[in-house]
Amino acid sequence: MPDLLPICTTGRTFSLGRPSERPSTRAPASGALGGLALGVRTATGGARTLDGRQRFELAQELAVAKGRQDVPAAMELFHRDMLLEVPAFGTTARGAEENKKALRRFFASFPDYGIDLQGHADSDGTLVCWGTATMTMTGDRFGVIPNGRRAELPVFIQFAFKDGLIAGERFFFDLSTLCAQSGVSADAVRRTVFGDTVDAPVPADPEALPHGHRPPACPDTRHPHPPSSTSQIEATQGGEA
Incomplete structure (x- = not known):
């Protein structure tokens, strides 16, 4: 039976009730990097679909390559139509040349980047991994002067x-x-x-707001409970009496 949703937690991997030791993210022996991708493409004379275990192993190989800042090794694991997205930086790279530039730029800003994949979930050909990344911000790419300390953050x-x-x-x-x-x-x-799209000021003039958007009306705190029409009539009648 194929694995439907393997869940990997720190220390052990659980796949349809069959526990096994989680593969290490440490660097493989010399010459092993990229071996999985090559084996998958040549085992049957051409490309084929990966199973869950192979997908995670491929992600681990990429983590090792990036931890070494090894752009050629990383590129061996990428499809020619590879799409790389980093929402925090607003960057997107598609294809071999753009991905090479993106990786080199990233490693120039974070030369000691490393990642420890601590868990994963796999379903319908999509793999999600989580773990801890360490990186030191350097250079002037972001227009600031960092303190030179190595950051550690969940990813x-x-x-x-x-x-x-x-x-x-x-x-x-x-x-x-x-x-x-x-x-x-x-x-x-x-x-x-x-750019300037961050922290854009809110227009003070209500008419300057987009159509259909108006600031909420401020309640009259002097009369938190407006009198009903009946009480107004009674008050008027009482005054006339």
């Missing part, structure tokens, strides 16, 4: 696959956490990354 990574290779990666982490540990302003980094 989530969503992978897609095609022809036995990684065809998509969405890398999620909290930019505010990274900036706080790096001693820089998250707002300043966001302005550098996203």
Whole structure:
């Protein structure tokens, strides 16, 4: 029976009730990097669909390559249509050349990047991994001067696959956490990354707001419970009497 939803937690992997030791994310022996991808593509004379175990092993190989800042090794694991997305930085790279540039730029900013994959879930060809990344912000890419300390933060990574290779990666982490540990302003980094769209002022003139958007009316605190029409009539009649 194929594995439907293997869940990996720290120390052990659970797949349809069959526990086994979780594979290590440590660097493989020399020459082993990229071996899984090559084996998958040649075992049957061509590309084929990966199972859950193979998908996670491929993600682990990528983690090892990135931990070494080894761009060529990482590229061996990517499909030619690879799509890399980092929402925290607002960056997207598609295809071999863009991904090479994106990885080199990332490693220039975080030269000691490393990641420990501590768990994963797999279903319908999609793999989600989570773990802890360590990285030191350097350089002037973000328009700030970091403190040089190595940040440690939780990350989530969503992978897609095609022809036995990684065809998509969405890398999620909290930019505010990274900036706080790096001693820089998250707002300043966001302005550098996203431009003037960050912290745009709210128009003071209600007519300047988009159509259909109006500020809420301020209640009259002097009369929290307006008198009913009946009490108003009674008061009027009482005054006439």
